[in-house]
Amino acid sequence: MNMPENDKENLAMVTCTGPVNIAVIKYFVIDIESGGKRDEDLILPINSSLSVTLHQDQLKTTTTIACSRNLQQDRIWLNGKEEDISNPRLQSCLQEIRRFARKRRNTGDSTSDVSSVSHKVHICSVNNFPTAAGLASSASGYACLVYTLAQLFGVEREQLSAVARQGSGSACRSLYGGFVQWKLGERSDGKDSLAEQVESESHWPELRVLVLVVSAEQKSVGSTFGMHTSVETSQLLKYRADVVVPSRMEEMIRVIRERDFPAFGELTMKDSNQFHAICLDTYPPIFYLNHISHRIISLVHRYNQYYGETRVAYTFDAGPNAVIYTLEDHLPEFVQVVRHFFPPEVNGAEFVKGLSVCSTDLSEELKRNINMEPMPKGIHYIISTKAGPGPCVVKDPNHHLLGADGLPKKSAVSH
Amino acid sequence: MNMPENDKENLAMVTCTGPVNIAVIKYWGKRDEDLILPINSSLSVTLHQDQLKTTTTIACSRNLQQDRIWLNGKEEDISNPRLQSCLQEMYTLAQLFGVEREQLSAVARQGSGSACRSLYGGFVQWKLGERSDGKDSLAEQVESESHWPELRVLVLVVSVSAEQKSVGSTFGMHTSVETSQLLKYRADVVVPSRMEEMIRVIRERDFPAFGELTMKDSNQFHAICLDTYPPIFYLNHISHRIISLVHRYNQYYGETRVSASNTIKYSEI
Numbered sequence: 001m002n003m004p005e006n007d008k009e010n011l012a013m014v015t016c017t018g019p020v021n022i023a024v025i026k027y028f029v030i031d032i033e034s035g036g037k038r039d040e041d042l043i044l045p046i047n048s049s050l051s052v053t054l055h056q057d058q059l060k061t062t063t064t065i066a067c068s069r070n071l072q073q074d075r076i077w078l079n080g081k082e083e084d085i086s087n088p089r090l091q092s093c094l095q096e097i098r099r100f101a102r103k104r105r106n107t108g109d110s111t112s113d114v115s116s117v118s119h120k121v122h123i124c125s126v127n128n129f130p131t132a133a134g135l136a137s138s139a140s141g142y143a144c145l146v147y148t149l150a151q152l153f154g155v156e157r158e159q160l161s162a163v164a165r166q167g168s169g170s171a172c173r174s175l176y177g178g179f180v181q182w183k184l185g186e187r188s189d190g191k192d193s194l195a196e197q198v199e200s201e202s203h204w205p206e207l208r209v210l211v212l213v214v215s216a217e218q219k220s221v222g223s224t225f226g227m228h229t230s231v232e233t234s235q236l237l238k239y240r241a242d243v244v245v246p247s248r249m250e251e252m253i254r255v256i257r258e259r260d261f262p263a264f265g266e267l268t269m270k271d272s273n274q275f276h277a278i279c280l281d282t283y284p285p286i287f288y289l290n291h292i293s294h295r296i297i298s299l300v301h302r303y304n305q306y307y308g309e310t311r312v313a314y315t316f317d318a319g320p321n322a323v324i325y326t327l328e329d330h331l332p333e334f335v336q337v338v339r340h341f342f343p344p345e346v347n348g349a350e351f352v353k354g355l356s357v358c359s360t361d362l363s364e365e366l367k368r369n370i371n372m373e374p375m376p377k378g379i380h381y382i383i384s385t386k387a388g389p390g391p392c393v394v395k396d397p398n399h400h401l402l403g404a405d406g407l408p409k410k411s412a413v414s415h
Numbered sequence: 416m417n418m419p420e421n422d423k424e425n426l427a428m429v430t431c432t433g434p435v436n437i438a439v440i441k442y443w444g445k446r447d448e449d450l451i452l453p454i455n456s457s458l459s460v461t462l463h464q465d466q467l468k469t470t471t472t473i474a475c476s477r478n479l480q481q482d483r484i485w486l487n488g489k490e491e492d493i494s495n496p497r498l499q500s501c502l503q504e505m506y507t508l509a510q511l512f513g514v515e516r517e518q519l520s521a522v523a524r525q526g527s528g529s530a531c532r533s534l535y536g537g538f539v540q541w542k543l544g545e546r547s548d549g550k551d552s553l554a555e556q557v558e559s560e561s562h563w564p565e566l567r568v569l570v571l572v573v574s575v576s577a578e579q580k581s582v583g584s585t586f587g588m589h590t591s592v593e594t595s596q597l598l599k600y601r602a603d604v605v606v607p608s609r610m611e612e613m614i615r616v617i618r619e620r621d622f623p624a625f626g627e628l629t630m631k632d633s634n635q636f637h638a639i640c641l642d643t644y645p646p647i648f649y650l651n652h653i654s655h656r657i658i659s660l661v662h663r664y665n666q667y668y669g670e671t672r673v674s675a676s677n678t679i680k681y682s683e684i
Contacts, residue, residue: 236638239600270644277597277642283627284662285634291652301645 014151015064015400018144018391020135021051021173022209022323024268024315025245025252026275027182028237045193046237047245048184050252051173052325053201054209055388058354061140062394063125063148064401071120077408078125078141092166093146094121100163101153117153124401124408129383135211136317142167143174147391161194177201177389179256181249201387204259208331208355210324211383212338214292234281240274261327265313268325269300272315290320292342292378299341300324302370303334332360335382341372342379354384430472436461436532436539437568439629439676440606440613441636444592450549451528454592454599455606458540458613459532461560462568500525520553536560538617540610563620573653582647587640594644601639626674630661633676650677 027049074085074094085091098117105117123145127137146164150157157175161182164171172195173180179200185193248271255263279286289297293316300314312326312334326334335357344351403409442457482493482502493499504522505514516534523530524541531553532539537560544552575581582590591598609632616624640647650658654677661675 235605236597236600236635239597239604243600244596266644273644273646274597274642277638280641281635281638283631283634285658287650287655287658294648297646 010070011066011068011404011406012152013064013066013397013400013402014148015062015394016144016148016151016391017056017060017062017394018140018147019053019056019174019177019388020059020061020129020137020140021053021170021180022315023049023051023170023173023317024264024325025050025248025271026317027169028275028278045169045182045184047241048181048249049170049173050179050181050198050249051170052179052207052209052387053174053177053390055201055385056392057388058383058385059127059129059135059140059211061125061127061137061144062399062401063123063141063144065124065145065148065152066122066402066406067116067119067152068406069116069119071122071406074120074123076123076125079127079131080408089142089167093142093163094149096163096166097146097149097153097155100155100159104154121149121152122402122406123148126401135321136168136170138168139170139174142171144391146171147175151393158194162190164195165190165193175390178203178387181253197390198253199256201389204256204387206259206327206329207261207387208326208328209385209387210326210331210335210338211385212296212322212324213380213383214290214320214322215377215380233283234278236281237278240278244274262310265304265310265325268313268315269310276316288318288320289316292375293320293322295341295372295375295378296322299337299370299372302372303337306366306369331384332358333362335384336360336362337366337370338379338382340367341370341374343374343376344379344381345377349381352382352384354382355386357384425478426474426476428472428474430470432464432468432470434461434464434533434536435467435469436529437676438529438532439625440609440632442529442541443588443636443639444598444602445528445588447547447549448589450552451524452547452549452552453528453541453543455602456540456543456610457529457532457606458538458557458610458617459529460538460566460568461533461536462570463560467570497526517553521549523554524549524552537562540614557614558617563617565620566622571657573651573657575651581649587643587647590645590647591639591643595639595642597642598639601635605635623671626665626671629674629676630658630671637677 025048027045027047076083076085076090101117125141125145127140129135129137131137143164145167146160147157149155150160150163155163160175161172164175170182173182175195176197177200179198180195181198182195183193185191187193248267252264252267254260255267276289279288297314300312303312304310311330312324314322314324316322324334335352336359339351340362401408436459438457438459440456440458442453442455444454446452446454484491484493484498501522504525519534520531520541523534529541532541534554535556538557539554540557541554542552544550546552609628613625613628615621616628637650640649658675658677661673664673665671
């Protein structure tokens with residue numbers, strides 16, 4: 001474990017980066033409190049879930065935490081703006097991690113002069129992707145926060161699932177790289193509801209990910225009713241959790257281990273659709289997919305049908321943006337297909353960000369077979385990425401987001 | 416039964432009108448494709464023919480060369496299997512005896528499943544049945560049209576863009592049966608208790624309960640369509656806004672005053 005830096009003010013400081021993860025077998029996440037959870041305080045899922053951790057070169061949260069006896073109170077800055085530290089989930093994370101750290105002290109496990117848990121912390125966090133990208137930054141945010149706190153206070157990663165979960169359920173999956181499952185667990189105290197790596201990020205190097213950021217103007221209606229929506233109103237949800245997901249988890253683990261893309265792709269699409277089906281079966285119903293999402297789904301099915309196999313797969317979370325999985329061989333053509341059917345702004349910013357994609361031509365036959373009207377500017381831009389590692393410590397002190405005074409450096413603002 | 420008119424050519428002719436029905440507990444999925452037997456019961460409201468109806472005239476004579484059919488001004492293919500099925504059944508029944516309405520369920524069903532519900536007015540259920548030969552899969556009236564005079568229906572006809580080609584119901588429900596893991600659970604567990612509840616709330620004229628159950632079943636139908644592979648989208652962004660509007664309106668009053676049930680855009684003959 002790293003020694004946090006100590007400067008003249010006895011300010012310990014650690015900076016870490018943490019990844020985003022995209023679920024292929026979905027855990028129920030609703031914006032409002034009571035969605036699909038066995039026990040609200042512990043945030044336990046009603047079914048297991050599995051995700052792919054995305055590469056931090058393209059998408060990451062960076063968090064710096066400073067700790068010192070001289071700090072008056074806990075404070076937090078997110079993407080350049082000071083936020084309310086009394087947010088219950090934040091408090092929950094801080095309390096949990098301090099509790100773990102205290103336990104280690106008391107059992108004499110602590111080996112070094114890590115920071116005292118009774119000292120206050122200043123937390124500064126930024127994402128290298130805009131919030132408008134709708135990428136559930138709470139998962140990467142909380143995972144990174146918890147990981148950084150763990151470095152500061154000397155807590156092992158294996159214990160962090162429970163802490164990360166307090167902030168955001170799926171945050172625990174962002175504690176590992178590659179392919180990660182969050183196991184349901186059986187205990188009511190949630191001690192066995194933990195994330196664990198299924199395969200590392202180097203297991204399937206040909207696998208590629210495209211995040212299709214749907215235009216902001218085209219917001220879906222109905223995702224906020226101003227009313228308390230409980231996903232527990234869905235009679236189909238329990239059946240999904242008890243019967244469908246367990247066998248899908250086994251199958252998903254198997255197809256990932258075997259690198260069976262067609263099976264992986266089909267199962268991913270089916271689970272995304274079932275997630276949205278359950279949202280529709282809620283009362284009042286929740287619509288996350290908008291008409292652009294529908295077109296993307298249509299495009300993928302037609303593209304696969306043209307080739308007679310599953311070459312590309314979509315998955316959608318609680319928003320209209322699509323995450324596309326494919327193999328690197330198909331990447332150039334599919335990116336071109338997206339460009340053709342969702343023509344971007346002519347003089348706009350670059351359409352494809354992240355990992356570079358070779359350009360290629362589309363055959364007339366392919367375009368004819370897909371047979372869809374292009375939807376100009378339907379997709380704002382694409383982020384091209386792949387599977388990546390779990391959170392890590394940033395050694396270079398120039399990358400600290402907080403200054404020696406414990407306050408955010410002027411450069412610590414979001415992009 | 417009416418005697419058909421006879422004119423100089425010995426052409427017998429009868430004209431009837433028939434209503435549209437809108438399901439509040441939805442039928443979606445068959446257990447037998449040939450006999451058109453459903454995987455779950457369904458219940459509908461028959462709409463008034465003053466606003467919506469089909470008018471059909473049938474002429475019959477030894478002088479006619481072949482069966483022919485015109486729909487909405489255009490001659491159609493008489494060899495359509497469902498049409499043929501209905502015609503065969505009718506001839507058979509007619510041979511035996513004068514056909515009573517109760518026997519028509521089975522015949523209408525073979526044309527289009529939900530057609531059997533349009534054989535009655537008011538509130539009509541189409542019972543699942545247990546027999547594999549479908550002889551007990553019949554429509555029956557739950558309450559007549561005069562049972563709930565305060566109930567009103569608005570059909571909101573939504574603009575559909577040319578792009579939005581919907582999946583036909585026959586193919587759609589077949590794909591759902593084949594691919595949706597949630598559908599069997601709906602049919603076996605959810606619908607039976609919803610049918611009982613729906614019959615009860617209609618009998619009691621309990622609008623808030625009727626309204627809520629209707630919306631839930633409409634949503635679940637569309638959920639099943641989404642759980643189909645490939646997924647089927649019948650609701651568009653306008654449908655979503657209507658649903659949103661209804662919920663916000665009801666929320667404003669703190670009670671279910673308005674209910675919505677979304678139907679598919681096409682159904683086949």
